[in-house]
Amino acid sequence: MTEQPNLLLRGIGELVTNDRGGAGLLGIVHEAAVAICGGKVAWAGPLEALPDEYFDLPDLDCAGRAVLPGFVDSHTHLVFAGERSGEFESRLKGESYESILEAGGGIRSTVRATRRAVQESAAAGLLESAQRRAERMLAHGTTTVEVKSGYGLDVPTELRMLEAATALGKMVSIDTVTTVLAAHVVPPEYADDRDGYVRHVEEEMLPVLAPLARYCDVFCDRGAFTVPEARRILAAGKRQGLKPKVHAEQLAATGAAVLAAEVGAVSADHLDHIDAEGASALAAAGTVATLLPGASFSMRSPQAPARLLWDAGVTVAVATDCNPGTSYVESMQFVIAVAALEMGLSPAEAVWAATRGGAYALEEPRKGWIGKGTLADMVILDAPSHVHIPYRPGANLVWKVIKGGVVVVGSSGMRQEP
Numbered sequence: 333m334t335e336q337p338n339l340l341l342r343g344i345g346e347l348v349t350n351d352r353g354g355a356g357l358l359g360i361v362h363e364a365a366v367a368i369c370g371g372k373v374a375w376a377g378p379l380e381a382l383p384d385e386y387f388d389l390p391d392l393d394c395a396g397r398a399v400l401p402g403f404v405d406s407h408t409h410l411v412f413a414g415e416r417s418g419e420f421e422s423r424l425k426g427e428s429y430e431s432i433l434e435a436g437g438g439i440r441s442t443v444r445a446t447r448r449a450v451q452e453s454a455a456a457g458l459l460e461s462a463q464r465r466a467e468r469m470l471a472h473g474t475t476t477v478e479v480k481s482g483y484g485l486d487v488p489t490e491l492r493m494l495e496a497a498t499a500l501g502k503m504v505s506i507d508t509v510t511t512v513l514a515a516h517v518v519p520p521e522y523a524d525d526r527d528g529y530v531r532h533v534e535e536e537m538l539p540v541l542a543p544l545a546r547y548c549d550v551f552c553d554r555g556a557f558t559v560p561e562a563r564r565i566l567a568a569g570k571r572q573g574l575k576p577k578v579h580a581e582q583l584a585a586t587g588a589a590v591l592a593a594e595v596g597a598v599s600a601d602h603l604d605h606i607d608a609e610g611a612s613a614l615a616a617a618g619t620v621a622t623l624l625p626g627a628s629f630s631m632r633s634p635q636a637p638a639r640l641l642w643d644a645g646v647t648v649a650v651a652t653d654c655n656p657g658t659s660y661v662e663s664m665q666f667v668i669a670v671a672a673l674e675m676g677l678s679p680a681e682a683v684w685a686a687t688r689g690g691a692y693a694l695e696e697p698r699k700g701w702i703g704k705g706t707l708a709d710m711v712i713l714d715a716p717s718h719v720h721i722p723y724r725p726g727a728n729l730v731w732k733v734i735k736g737g738v739v740v741v742g743s744s745g746m747r748q749e750p
């Protein structure tokens with residue numbers, strides 16, 4: 333990789349800054365330029381106002397294309413072994429996700445495959461498959477990805493998952509943020525002792541896993557963990573320095589969103605069944621609603637009430653939820669398309685939720701927008717406007733991806749005067 337810490341993007345037809353300096357929600361500037369120095373944005377604005385000091389930087393002509401902040405995918409289960417296409421076909425024939433899980437399939441079959449991969453010293457394969465997925469995410473414009481554990485449900489396998497997620501960030505030009513999801517489902521060895529597993533998570537798993545993660549998540553839903561169990565686990569996570577996140581109201585209305593607000597969760601995720609009470613609780617607590625349109629699309633279930641949440645003043649993020657069961661989706665462009673076409677967000681809101689919203693969900697104040705001092709993580713679309721993302725679903729519209737000021741996808745295309 334050639335180092336290009338300094339770069340001038342010029343000829344930008346539409347610059348999405350997500351900053352108040354520009355027009356509308358997306359802070360759009362037309363006929364714009366961005367000066368990058370040392371991997372950070374030094375200046376962004378209309379080309380005609382570019383300060384002289386940046387005129388001589390090596391430049392890249394965007395030829396009228398749109399430039400956006402890199403996508404922040406704030407909810408994934410990227411590290412796993414195996415695949416579940418057979419289960420996908422059964423669901424298309426009418427079998428339900430929950431009945432498959434109850435019969436020992438679903439999440440439990442990925443747990444078996446992931447444990448096997450680790451026990452058979454095939455952990456390298458676990459990392460390699462995640463690496464290929466992360467590379468495809470980057471190629472589609474994602475520059476930061478959150479990765480959860482949760483397919484180990486025992487200390488050694490959860491550890492290997494988190495180690496793999498951390499290693500990914502060094503192998504692919506993508507930042508990873510890790511989350512412990514030891515409370516995904518109750519593993520088979522604790523089938524007759526739920527409380528024993530909750531205690532095992534609190535007392536043995538979280539203390540060992542916490543140093544490898546930023547967040548503690550719980551699948552608080554019908555068939556997974558109850559609200560009181562989730563409350564205990566999130567409190568134990570906090571004692572280990574992990575901030576809470578909650579898989580909430582995906583399969584049923586359980587009160588998990590109100591719990592997320594109560595514990596001051598950074599985000600409550602899914603929320604397909606959230607109601608007005610839950611929405612106002614999230615708004616009051618400042619908890620981000622991370623919506624996963626690819627999951628509801630793949631499950632053919634109704635989308636989360638994005639409009640209700642947005643209009644209630646909740647900060648909304650969208651993410652892929654990439655996992656082998658409910659959402660084998662890697663592209664944030666696809667997520668934006670479904671959010672706009674099926675969830676009732678405008679193209680601008682969907683793009684904001686995939687960038688700045690995602691950055692809020694991961695507490696990354698220097699990501700998700702383009703302005704002085706932000707990290708130079710950007711996507712250049714081979715299109716004139718962000719609206720083309722939902723307008724042309726299914727295509728990869730990325731022309732280039734810039735990570736920390738370096739062109740990491742697409743050739744550099746730089747022109748420098750002799």
Ligand code: NIG
Binds near residue numbers: 409439579658659
């Ligand atoms: O976010 N809902 C719980 N966890 C994942 C699905 C995991 C799986 O089915 O493997 C989700 O949808």
Ligand code: FE
Binds near residue numbers: 407408409579
């Ligand atoms: Fe999830």
